[in-house]
Amino acid sequence: xxxxxxxxxxxxxxxxxxxxxxxxxxxxxxxxxxxxxxxxxxxxxxxxxxxxxxxxxxxxxxxxxxxxxxxxxxxxxxxxxxxxxxxxxxxxxxxxxxxxxxxxxxxxx
Numbered sequence: 082x083x084x085x086x087x088x089x090x091x092x093x094x095x096x097x098x099x100x101x102x103x104x105x106x107x108x109x110x111x112x113x114x115x116x117x118x119x120x121x122x123x124x125x126x127x128x129x130x131x132x133x134x135x136x137x138x139x140x141x142x143x144x145x146x147x148x149x150x151x152x153x154x155x156x157x158x159x160x161x162x163x164x165x166x167x168x169x170x171x172x173x174x175x176x177x178x179x180x181x182x183x184x185x186x187x188x189x190x
Contacts, residue, residue, distance in 0.1 A: 153167075
């Protein structure tokens, strides 16, 4: 009977050691998951801040474009002289852009 108790005690010791090893392994994995969850939360906050900034930038660009469209519509609806001036300015801007494109492409080669 004494041998059985001693054998039973060694099995308990082995099971206890195995449980401790598995508990340590589990604690390591839980700690790793906790740090990953913290990093994901921080990244989500950073992305939300970035998107909020983009939203305000888009709103300001929308305001700028709508004001430009209103001014352009006013010029187009006004008299013939303004339309002619608008045509000359537009043609001049296109020529300037082509000239700049040509100069930059020559410099790069």
